Amino acid sequence: MIDGSELFPARRATRLPGGYMGRILRVDLTTGSFTDENLPEEPVLRKFIGGQALALYILLKELPRDAAPLGPENKVVMMTGPITGTGLTPGGTKVTAVYLSPLTDYTLGRGASSGFWPVYLKAAGYDGIIIQGASPRPVYLFINEGRAELRDASRVWGQGARATEDMLRAEVGIQDARVMAIGPAGENLVRAAMLCNDYNHNAAHSAGAVFGVKKLKAIVVYGTQRPPLHDKEKLIEAGLRWRKTLMVRSVDEKKTAGHAEDLHALPNLNYRSSLIQDHARGFEQNRITLRPCFQCQRLCPWDVEIGEGPKKGAVGHYNAGSEWLDTFFNLGVKGNEALYLAERINDLGIECSHFSCGAAVAFEAWEKGLIGPADTDGLAFEWGNVATIDRLLDMAARRDGKWGELLAEGPTQVAAAIGGDAPKWVVHTKKGTPALHDWRPHFGQMLREIVASGGMKPQGGGSAKPPPDLAYREKWGPLDRDDPTGWPWSQVLSEQYRQFCGLTGGCWFAQMHMKPDGLKSVSDSLSATTGWNFDLDEGLVAGHRSMILQTLFGTQRGWIADHDWQQVGERFLEPIPDGKFQGFTIGKWIPQMVYDYYRLSGRHERTGRPFMDTLQRLGLEEFNEWAQLD
Amino acid sequence: MSDKYGNLIPTGRLLDGKPRTILFDATKCIGCRQCVHACKDWHDHPRTSVYEFSSSNWIQMEPPVLEGLSPLWARNSCMHCEYPMCAAVCPVEAITKYEEGPVVIDPVKCIGCEYCVYACPWGVISKDEVTQKASKCTMCAPRVSADKSPFCVQACPVGALDFGLEEEITAKAHARAAEIGGETYGENEAGGTQVVMVLKERKEAYGLKFVLPKKYPAHKIPLGLMLKDLFTPRCGVSGKLRALYLAIVHPKRLAYRYWPRRA
Numbered sequence: 067m068i069d070g071s072e073l074f075p076a077r078r079a080t081r082l083p084g085g086y087m088g089r090i091l092r093v094d095l096t097t098g099s100f101t102d103e104n105l106p107e108e109p110v111l112r113k114f115i116g117g118q119a120l121a122l123y124i125l126l127k128e129l130p131r132d133a134a135p136l137g138p139e140n141k142v143v144m145m146t147g148p149i150t151g152t153g154l155t156p157g158g159t160k161v162t163a164v165y166l167s168p169l170t171d172y173t174l175g176r177g178a179s180s181g182f183w184p185v186y187l188k189a190a191g192y193d194g195i196i197i198q199g200a201s202p203r204p205v206y207l208f209i210n211e212g213r214a215e216l217r218d219a220s221r222v223w224g225q226g227a228r229a230t231e232d233m234l235r236a237e238v239g240i241q242d243a244r245v246m247a248i249g250p251a252g253e254n255l256v257r258a259a260m261l262c263n264d265y266n267h268n269a270a271h272s273a274g275a276v277f278g279v280k281k282l283k284a285i286v287v288y289g290t291q292r293p294p295l296h297d298k299e300k301l302i303e304a305g306l307r308w309r310k311t312l313m314v315r316s317v318d319e320k321k322t323a324g325h326a327e328d329l330h331a332l333p334n335l336n337y338r339s340s341l342i343q344d345h346a347r348g349f350e351q352n353r354i355t356l357r358p359c360f361q362c363q364r365l366c367p368w369d370v371e372i373g374e375g376p377k378k379g380a381v382g383h384y385n386a387g388s389e390w391l392d393t394f395f396n397l398g399v400k401g402n403e404a405l406y407l408a409e410r411i412n413d414l415g416i417e418c419s420h421f422s423c424g425a426a427v428a429f430e431a432w433e434k435g436l437i438g439p440a441d442t443d444g445l446a447f448e449w450g451n452v453a454t455i456d457r458l459l460d461m462a463a464r465r466d467g468k469w470g471e472l473l474a475e476g477p478t479q480v481a482a483a484i485g486g487d488a489p490k491w492v493v494h495t496k497k498g499t500p501a502l503h504d505w506r507p508h509f510g511q512m513l514r515e516i517v518a519s520g521g522m523k524p525q526g527g528g529s530a531k532p533p534p535d536l537a538y539r540e541k542w543g544p545l546d547r548d549d550p551t552g553w554p555w556s557q558v559l560s561e562q563y564r565q566f567c568g569l570t571g572g573c574w575f576a577q578m579h580m581k582p583d584g585l586k587s588v589s590d591s592l593s594a595t596t597g598w599n600f601d602l603d604e605g606l607v608a609g610h611r612s613m614i615l616q617t618l619f620g621t622q623r624g625w626i627a628d629h630d631w632q633q634v635g636e637r638f639l640e641p642i643p644d645g646k647f648q649g650f651t652i653g654k655w656i657p658q659m660v661y662d663y664y665r666l667s668g669r670h671e672r673t674g675r676p677f678m679d680t681l682q683r684l685g686l687e688e689f690n691e692w693a694q695l696d
Numbered sequence: 697m698s699d700k701y702g703n704l705i706p707t708g709r710l711l712d713g714k715p716r717t718i719l720f721d722a723t724k725c726i727g728c729r730q731c732v733h734a735c736k737d738w739h740d741h742p743r744t745s746v747y748e749f750s751s752s753n754w755i756q757m758e759p760p761v762l763e764g765l766s767p768l769w770a771r772n773s774c775m776h777c778e779y780p781m782c783a784a785v786c787p788v789e790a791i792t793k794y795e796e797g798p799v800v801i802d803p804v805k806c807i808g809c810e811y812c813v814y815a816c817p818w819g820v821i822s823k824d825e826v827t828q829k830a831s832k833c834t835m836c837a838p839r840v841s842a843d844k845s846p847f848c849v850q851a852c853p854v855g856a857l858d859f860g861l862e863e864e865i866t867a868k869a870h871a872r873a874a875e876i877g878g879e880t881y882g883e884n885e886a887g888g889t890q891v892v893m894v895l896k897e898r899k900e901a902y903g904l905k906f907v908l909p910k911k912y913p914a915h916k917i918p919l920g921l922m923l924k925d926l927f928t929p930r931c932g933v934s935g936k937l938r939a940l941y942l943a944i945v946h947p948k949r950l951a952y953r954y955w956p957r958r959a
Binding site: 152153154185186189241242265289290291292314353355356357358360361362363365369 | 726727728730733734736737740742743744745746747752760762763764765767851853854
């Protein structure tokens with residue numbers, strides 16, 4: 067292992083490129099001490115840029131290989147990117163946290179979030195934070211204009227994410243301060259606990275549990291600095307071009323069943339029907355407010371004030387997507403009660419799919435008579451029973467009782483406890499859960515869910531057509547339902563450019579719609595910010611590098627590519643039971659599609675280890691010992 | 697311009713002499729504050745509080761709560777008055793009214809006397825604690841000179857801000873107000889301004905100020921402040937000499953400063 071001091075030079079030998087604040091804050095919660103680390107030298111920055119890749123490179127160097135995910139030795143490395151917080155591009159709002167995942171216990175965990183917090187972390191003078199050790203008592207980290215301190219969090223311990231945000235903002239006395247916090251789920255080490263920030267934003271996939279182990283309730287940031295820019299005029303120009311490629315969201319679509327409408331499938335009653343019915347009933351009476359992220363015109367986040375029904379007057383805060391709607395549709399809840407429960411689960415800080423896939427198995431077991439009132443302390447596990455679900459949310463977040471414990475552990479553990487055929491009904495990938503939609507009719511999305519790092523919201527999700535900026539050289543297909551040819555390469559390539567966008571500090575939702583100039587405007591924004599002459603090819607290589615680092619992290623801890631298709635819930639690969647895509651499944655092309663995906667991305671199809679020439683091409687020779695040798 | 701203003705305030709031309717107006721449609725505003733941050737970004741201002749006016753925060757959205765958390769939003773910033781009292785009271789002629797609309801403070805000429813801060817009917821001028829100069833929105837005058845819209849306007853993600861020739865924007869505002877059964881604000885206040893707002897509710901509901909439709913509205917520069925300027929070294933000797941010279945050359949301006957109600 068290379069000494070950390072090499073990575074963080076005491077005195078920079080190379081220039082600090084534009085866009086970076088130049089410092090990473092190291093927090094040791096065990097001793098309560100802080101260290102300012104200089105950002106790595108320019109060649110390292112150009113290679114990893116920021117976000118997941120830079121954070122993971124640091125984690126690979128620092129995390130002991132025998133660290134336990136819920137032990138104090140696990141670390142969280144959080145990184146923004148150079149375009150985070152410039153204010154002059156859409157989507158420049160990202161922070162990515164990496165750690166050993168408590169969901170799978172052996173693969174990378176990644177939580178990414180947007181909103182305002184990442185911008186104010188940079189305004190406080192830091193590009194990222196390394197969190198290590200564990201505090202003996204609940205604390206929160208307050209970073210104010212480059213000064214960090216740990217403060218007592220006993221007053222907010224036990225509070226939901228929203229109340230914590232309000233209380234800590236009041237406590238530090240700065241109205242502009244931004245808060246990222248865990249809810250009760252993180253405190254109680256629910257395996258899929260989230261980080262929640264700026265009301266509408268969550269970093270899912272169990273970063274919250276790692277915070278919980280460390281007794282770190284929240285990170286409050288405030289500052290007035292802005293990242294220096296290499297060429298502001300060019301950045302404005304690139305940002306305006308980028309803006310033109312956005313698919314802007316609207317109030318009207320918030321009155322529909324959400325993403326299920328685009329997918330033509332909606333998970334009902336534990337993925338046993340995909341029909342969209344009156345799920346969006348009552349939504350038309352809601353008052354919707356769009357609440358965009360910092361200087362992004364895509365307008366994803368939104369708030370609701372429910373306008374009818376038993377939950378009338380309740381307020382909720384959501385981001386793009388609609389996993390949290392499908393989460394409760396999957397449990398038989400419809401209409402505004404689903405929105406109400408979605409706000410509850412976000413406030414408690416539980417990743418919605420993890421809860422839904424677990425609870426749905428229990429509900430199916432109730433329906434089929436495997437469990438009864440004697441097993442549930444009198445709770446009726448009936449589809450659509452809002453009171454039961456409401457209660458189960460609290461129980462899960464606090465590991466209260468048998469079902470609270472099981473739901474906090476995860477869907478596979480719920481099924482194992484129920485026994486019988488229940489394990490066949492679980493939707494999961496390597497014990498994590500997919501972003502909760504019914505992806506089953508869609509090649510690209512299914513493949514990305516399966517090869518993601520275990521329930522971690524995957525990037526990629528190849529589409530049927532190459533993005534216009536790459537159409538001059540990329541061609542694949544035929545992409546139709548009877549032929550899987552082309553999909554694996556589509557996934558490899560889309561994962562590369564979405565990874566790249568994330569590394570810059572950009573949000574891949576802000577460039578996922580494949581309009582002409584969409585990708586080029588991202589690389590031009592990076593060039594204008596940093597002063598590097600970055601083209602799309604270099605961006606794709608950087609994205610590829612990030613994918614390979616992710617693999618290496620798993621490889622070092624016993625993961626192999628075969629696990630990707632072997633450890634998938636049966637239900638997830640069953641044919642679609644009804645609707646437009648009835649009978650379709652990608653199951654018949656598994657594992658071949660997974661093999662192709664790994665092979666095409668320079669990794670061995672069974673072990674997932676990168677080949678030596680892949681490492682050399684990407685400048686990752688220092689990891690040669692983990693390469694596939696044949 | 698000289699017919700309209702005499703030599704009361706400095707005037708100038710940036711482009712073609714045609715007056716322009718900013719339109720703020722409160723019915724479309726979602727309170728995201730992208731205009732506020734865009735203003736900071738364009739001017740490289742530090743990310744100071746977005747909730748209060750300062751030399752680095754020239755737009756303030758009302759009410760001062762987290763973005764998105766109010767059903768009604770109003771924009772507080774320089775209204776770019778047609779008859780700007782800030783310019784009329786400035787003892788050193790540091791504030792210029794441009795034909796295209798912008799009212800701009802020249803930080804080089806400013807001596808930090810704070811008269812404009814008190815004279816502004818909307819209270820949108822602040823004094824920089826470090827440089828001791830007054831500052832406020834410039835309507836992005838350099839961008840207007842290049843025939844571009846102010847940076848806040850182009851940043852708005854929901855089309856609540858618009859910019860264009862005065863007659864076109866006024867017509868748009870009237871049409872929109874008629875369409876929603878609302879009213880406009882800014883057309884008559886202080887004798888007319890170059891920011892017009894379309895409101896659905898009454899202006900009080902937005903926290904907007906009541907300002908009489910009078911040119912160069914009366915101000916309340918504290919007597920103590922004026923006495924301080926007359927009898928202490930405040931604002932520097934050169935500043936005082938410049939103020940004295942200009943008072944002799946343009947005595948009519950003194951009325952606006954010292955007897956605002958009579959002026």
